[in-house]
Amino acid sequence: MPKVYNWQLGRNMEYPHEAAFPKRQFAFVFNINRCIACQSCTMACKSTWTFSKGQEHMWWANVETKPYGGYPQFWDMKILKLLEEANPGGQVWSKKDGTFQFEGQTIFEAAKKKLTPESSRVLGYLPEDHEWNSPNIYEDNPKGPKGQPFQWDKEGVQLPVHKTWFFYLARICNHCTYPGCLAACPRNAIYKRPEDGIVLVDQSECRGYRKCIEACPYKKVMYRGNTRISEKCIACYPRVEGNDPESNGKPMETRCMAACIGQIRLQGLVKMNPDGTWAEDRYNPIYYLVHVAKVALPLYPQFGTAPNGYYIPPRWVPRPYLYQMFGPGVDEAIERYMNPDRELLAVLQLFRRSNLIIFSYKFEEGPKIFEGTLRGKPVTIYNDTVIAYGKEGEELFRTTVEEPVYERPAQHANSI
Amino acid sequence: MKNLTSVDFRTHGKSYCVEYHLQLVEEAVLRIIRGHPKEGLFRKERDRIYEFTDPEEREEAFQQLHERWFNHLNLGEPVQQVFKLWPILTASTHRCLFIKARSTREIGADLYLARVKRDQPELSRTERTIVVQLTPELLCQSSQFLVFLQREMLHIVDMLDPYFGYESGFPKRSLGPYHRVLQERYKILWDITVDGRLYKKGWLPSSVRETHKMLFSRTFPSLQGELENLFSYFFDQGPHTHQELLSFAQNPEKWLAGTTDIGRGFKSTPSSKGWCVLCQFPSFQLINPVDLSADLLVQIQQEHPTWNPQEPICWQCKDLYEARSLIVEAKPVKSYIN
Numbered sequence A: 001m002p003k004v005y006n007w008q009l010g011r012n013m014e015y016p017h018e019a020a021f022p023k024r025q026f027a028f029v030f031n032i033n034r035c036i037a038c039q040s041c042t043m044a045c046k047s048t049w050t051f052s053k054g055q056e057h058m059w060w061a062n063v064e065t066k067p068y069g070g071y072p073q074f075w076d077m078k079i080l081k082l083l084e085e086a087n088p089g090g091q092v093w094s095k096k097d098g099t100f101q102f103e104g105q106t107i108f109e110a111a112k113k114k115l116t117p118e119s120s121r122v123l124g125y126l127p128e129d130h131e132w133n134s135p136n137i138y139e140d141n142p143k144g145p146k147g148q149p150f151q152w153d154k155e156g157v158q159l160p161v162h163k164t165w166f167f168y169l170a171r172i173c174n175h176c177t178y179p180g181c182l183a184a185c186p187r188n189a190i191y192k193r194p195e196d197g198i199v200l201v202d203q204s205e206c207r208g209y210r211k212c213i214e215a216c217p218y219k220k221v222m223y224r225g226n227t228r229i230s231e232k233c234i235a236c237y238p239r240v241e242g243n244d245p246e247s248n249g250k251p252m253e254t255r256c257m258a259a260c261i262g263q264i265r266l267q268g269l270v271k272m273n274p275d276g277t278w279a280e281d282r283y284n285p286i287y288y289l290v291h292v293a294k295v296a297l298p299l300y301p302q303f304g305t306a307p308n309g310y311y312i313p314p315r316w317v318p319r320p321y322l323y324q325m326f327g328p329g330v331d332e333a334i335e336r337y338m339n340p341d342r343e344l345l346a347v348l349q350l351f352r353r354s355n356l357i358i359f360s361y362k363f364e365e366g367p368k369i370f371e372g373t374l375r376g377k378p379v380t381i382y383n384d385t386v387i388a389y390g391k392e393g394e395e396l397f398r399t400t401v402e403e404p405v406y407e408r409p410a411q412h413a414n415s416i
Numbered sequence B: 001m002k003n004l005t006s007v008d009f010r011t012h013g014k015s016y017c018v019e020y021h022l023q024l025v026e027e028a029v030l031r032i033i034r035g036h037p038k039e040g041l042f043r044k045e046r047d048r049i050y051e052f053t054d055p056e057e058r059e060e061a062f063q064q065l066h067e068r069w070f071n072h073l074n075l076g077e078p079v080q081q082v083f084k085l086w087p088i089l090t091a092s093t094h095r096c097l098f099i100k101a102r103s104t105r106e107i108g109a110d111l112y113l114a115r116v117k118r119d120q121p122e123l124s125r126t127e128r129t130i131v132v133q134l135t136p137e138l139l140c141q142s143s144q145f146l147v148f149l150q151r152e153m154l155h156i157v158d159m160l161d162p163y164f165g166y167e168s169g170f171p172k173r174s175l176g177p178y179h180r181v182l183q184e185r186y187k188i189l190w191d192i193t194v195d196g197r198l199y200k201k202g203w204l205p206s207s208v209r210e211t212h213k214m215l216f217s218r219t220f221p222s223l224q225g226e227l228e229n230l231f232s233y234f235f236d237q238g239p240h241t242h243q244e245l246l247s248f249a250q251n252p253e254k255w256l257a258g259t260t261d262i263g264r265g266f267k268s269t270p271s272s273k274g275w276c277v278l279c280q281f282p283s284f285q286l287i288n289p290v291d292l293s294a295d296l297l298v299q300i301q302q303e304h305p306t307w308n309p310q311e312p313i314c315w316q317c318k319d320l321y322e323a324r325s326l327i328v329e330a331k332p333v334k335s336y337i338n
C-alpha cells in the first residue's frame, strides 16, 4: 500500500489509492460552542440539493445532538467500535518532543486485519435503511440502558452537580485529503477536483456498488434508491467557483454556511503544498485558526482520512469525550478559545459577516475598551479591527471587536 | 410499474402465493452479494442495465435481475421451511405478503381478514392473508430470519387455531388508558407461551427463559410468591387459550382463585379494590360519587355521558376534575396589558 503523510496524525500512513493534492483545498471551521441546532443549515442544503424523489432520507448537511444522536444512527460509535476490535487497546496517541503522534490504526490500516467483506479496501460498514430514516431520533427523548426495559439511567441528573451534558455537532462531508469513499470505489467514480479539493461522485460512472458508503467513516455518501446511484455533498461548487448567479463572479461560501443563524461557520479555500500539507498562509483565517491559533481541530482525526472540517470544541463537555472526538489538541484549543489573544478575538469576528469567501485578513490595533477579570484572570479588551480580503485582494468588509451600537432616534420609540 | 414479486408454490395439492415487496428483494440481494463468490458475475449483469436509456425498460430490467438473484441465492428458503412446519398456515390462508418495514418497530407478522360484514361468522381460506413486515437485513441472515419467522408464524398459527380461540379487540371495559396496560400484559404472556413452545423444540437458547421470567415478574409484581410456578405454567405447559391469557392479564388474582391446581395455597396481595369506571385503572381508593359536589358531577358527566353517578371513581380522577374546575375559576393575579 502506498504511504502518504497525514499531518493530523503526525506520521506517514498507508492509503490504498494514489493520492492527488489540489492547488487549494475547500475547508471550514465550525465553532460548536455557538451552535443552537436551529437546523437552518440542514434545511438550506435540503431545499437546494436534495428535495427530489428518492432523496427523502438524504441530509448532506445535518446537525446531531451528541452524545446520543447520530445520522445515520450511531455512525461514530459503530466505526470506533470496529477500529477498537481491529486494534484492541491500541488506538492511542503519544507525545514526542512536544508533538502528538497517533500510534493506533486508521480505517485504511485496520482494513488489512479486519475486512468486511473481504473485497473492501477500507474498514467500514453499510448502515441499514432504518438508521438513515429518522435523523434526530432519540435526541430529545430519555432512554434507559440497553436491554433493560422499564428502567431509566439514574446517573444523569444527580445533584449537587448537574452531570448531564450535550452539544450540537453540525456536519457536512469533510472533503477529506485522503477520502475513504474515493479509495474504496472499484470504478474510480469518485474524484477530488484539482482546483479546490472538492470530492465528487461522477454520476455517469457510479454503478451503485455502495463501497463508498461503507468506507466513508463519517457516513456522508448516500444511496438514491430510484436512480441506484450514490450521491453526496458537492460543497455547493457553483458558489465556491463564483459561478452561482448570486455570487457575481466572486467565490462565495456554501448554502449551509451562509444560512447559519448561530454564526458558527466560516469556510474558505486553503493553499496546499505538493505533499498534501497546508502551505503557510499566515493571514488566511482558516489557516490561522487551525495552524497558528490551533483552536480548531479535525473531527475524529484517528480515522485517517485527513478531514478538512475543523471544530472549535465545546468547552463544557467532559474532556475524555472530546479527546476521542477531536484528538489530543483539545486542552490547548479550549484554553486559547476561553482566553483569546487580541488577534484571535478579532479573527472570530469574521464569522458570517459576509457570504463571500475570505482569502486573507489584516489585523489593526484599536483602543483599550475594557479592563477587569474574567474567571479569576485579568483581562483587557481592545477595540481592534479586522479587515477581510477576497480572491483578488479586494477589501470585502471590515469589522471591530466591539459590536457597533446604533441608537434609533427617540421619535421612533415603539414604532413598527 | 409493479411493486411485488410472487413465488407460487403448491402445498397439499393447493396453490399458495408468497409475495415479496420488490424493494425488499433488491436490498436483500444487494446486501448478501457483498463479498459473495458470485459478486463479479452479478455486478457484470447489473452494470449493463445502467446503460439503458429508457427509464421504464431500465427499471424493469433492474427488477427482473434482483428477482432472479433472489431466487438464485435461495433467500426465500426459511419461508418454505416454516410453512412446512405448520400446515395450518397454508391450509387456512391463501397468501403471505412480505413487505419492507420502515423502522424496526414495525417488524412483525399479522393476519389480515377480508371480512365482508363485521359479524360474518365463517371466513374462507381466500379471505385470510398473512402480512410480514421486516427489514432486508433480517431477510439476509438466514438463521435469524428463520427464528424470527418461527416466532411470528406461531402467533399466526394460534390466531388460526380454533382451540386457541383468538379474538381481536379486548372487552369494552378495558377502553381508555388501561387498554394499553392490558395490551402490554397480553403481549408479554402470549410471547411467553410462544417462546416456551419453541424452546421445548430446542430452537431457542436457554437464556430466553430467564429473559421472559424477568419480564413476567416486572409485569405482574403482585405475584412474587408464586412467580416460578406461574411462569412455568405459561412457559412450559400448554396448550393455552386466548381467553385464558386475557383473563390472567385482566386480573391475575381472580384468575388464580378460579384455577384449582395453581391457585391452591396461593396468597397474593390484592392489586386493587376495584376499577375506576372513568380511567379504567384498578385502584385502592375508590370514592362514592354521592360525596362529590353537584358541579363536579356535571363536569364529569359532560365528558362521560354514559357514566352512572352510582358507580365509584378513583381518587386520582376526582383530583383531576377538581383541579380542572380550579383552573377555570382562576383569574390572572395582575394583568400586564393595559
Ligand code: SF4
Pocket (backbone or CB within 6 Å): A172, A173, A174, A175, A176, A179, A180, A181, A182, A199, A215, A216, A217, A218, A219, A220, A221, A232, A305
Ligand atoms: S467525509 Fe466521507 S464522503 Fe466526504 S470526502 Fe471524506 S470520506 Fe468522502
Ligand code: SF4
Pocket (backbone or CB within 6 Å): A044, A045, A046, A049, A060, A061, A172, A173, A233, A234, A235, A236, A254, A255, A256, A257
Ligand atoms: S456545502 Fe452545499 S451541498 Fe454540501 S452540505 Fe453544505 S449546502 Fe449541502
Ligand code: SF4
Pocket (backbone or CB within 6 Å): A034, A035, A036, A037, A038, A039, A040, A041, A042, A063, A168, A170, A259, A260, A261, A262, A263, A264, A265
Ligand atoms: S445554522 Fe448554524 S447554528 Fe443553526 S444548526 Fe446549523 S450550524 Fe447550528
